[in-house]
Amino acid sequence: MSDRTSPRPADTATIPDLPDLTITVLGAGNMGGAVVRALRAAGVPRHHLLVVNSSRDSSEAAARELDATAADRDKAAGTADVLVLGVKPHQILDQLLQVRDKLRPETIVISLAAAVTIADIENALPDGQPVLRAMPNTPISVGEGAVGLMHGSRVDERLHDLAHDLFSAAGVVVDITEDQVHAFIGAAGSLSGFVFSLIEAMTDEAVRLGLRRDLASRLVQQTVRGAATMLQQTGEHPAVAKNGVSSPGGTTVEGLAVLERLGVRAGVASAMQASAERSRELTEG
Template sequence: MTNIAVLGGGKMGEALLSGLLKAGQPAEALCFTERYPRRASEITDRFGIRHLELAGATSVAELLVIAVKPQDVEPLLGELAGSLRPETLVVSMCAGLPTALFERRLPVGTSVVRAMPNTSMLVGEAMTALSPGQHVTDAQLDQVDRVFGTVGRVVRVPEAQQDAVTALSGSGPAYFFYLVEAMIEAGVALGMPRALASELIVQSALGAARMLRETGEHPVVLREAVTSPGGTTAMALRELERLGTRAALASAIEAARDRSLDLGTSYAR
């Protein structure tokens, strides 16, 4: 049993805590920090997890997860530098920020892993990419792999790919939610009750995802299997191509990647 402290009680911090509890991690082995008392009380009441001040969290944590906004990292690292134990493994979930920033600001030799999960941790279906810093051992990386493996799937990538990962899977759930929202609204515009449109689309999305995962087929193969020449699906796909949907999606993901790069540049000096 590893004592884990999550610094930051925002959506991602809460998602990880919730996912770890659902995976069987005892509440007494978890704690978190949060600067807003009302938010701290919400999490404590909901999950039964201890809320501690930073010094208390660093004193008990074997694995310390930083889950704050990038703009809040610099002052946090200033506080951590004087209280972090040398053996503590640090995991950053901060979009765009490289391990070098944490290694530079924390005690010499601190082991830092960069992790980019997504909010599907809440249902145990996260996609997390890990990149080790220069002081991380194989055993430590395995440990972080196991922690995030309790809330979904894990891959290991070179840190140079983390900005693209952030754009693809870190932000990825939002793209699917956006698409589902648009499809539900389209159903309503066609005269369908909203609840029925929602049920149809959500189940279709779930089924499509399972087909991709379980068949192992390329998306093109699966798409062509339901696209009859001159049929309804063919007409819909032609309209999507005419409107430049594919190009718009590629541009959106590139914009997310660029923003991740900007964050690294802005806060990693």
């Protein structure tokens, strides 16, 4: 246990700028791995990006795949300017207990875990340790994701800006409160899974209608991407864009009427609500 008991601000002046940061990712699985890719894309060199999994073999395999460096947990915790926690939520507090005495007082701890609050993490660490939560979705691995950042009480303006720089190649990065994280999960975290499921359904149907699977995949994916890009670039309301595709008595209105009759809009809303509610339940225990 540490004897650092009295609160003190982190000496953020000693934290280097992004290209010189040493970042340890403890748990480089689906989400930790996606974060490693985003950090590499943001300009963190491979020798400054240390990955630690549950065994040496697993760390080395992840490092090879992600173009990072495999490391030993305790050593990597001790040298980290930033420690990213990518283990499962039920492992977070135990892992923090194992590494807390290895961390430097100014090391920034960023948790990716759903349902583990900043207060829980701060309480598991020496007083004064800067803590953030980052809620990402998997498309961050290709620079097209979304990240919701939540800042603990010990994060000053410099660390806030640095956290935004870290995720600058991830896609959209927004500041949210811990209360908003449940809505964020419905609107971005879990939503990516819903979109994958809808793309799968649309592709299967395009194949049933007679297109080859490779052609069906290309057309569906490009249409989903193109529709989103069009809204982003024009700022148009989706209802107006939808109207633009809807000729009277035409093919699109015929299909849209079926979507409404089958309750697809209500189904999507219910799925988002269920994810947000589940997130709240998991957090509140």
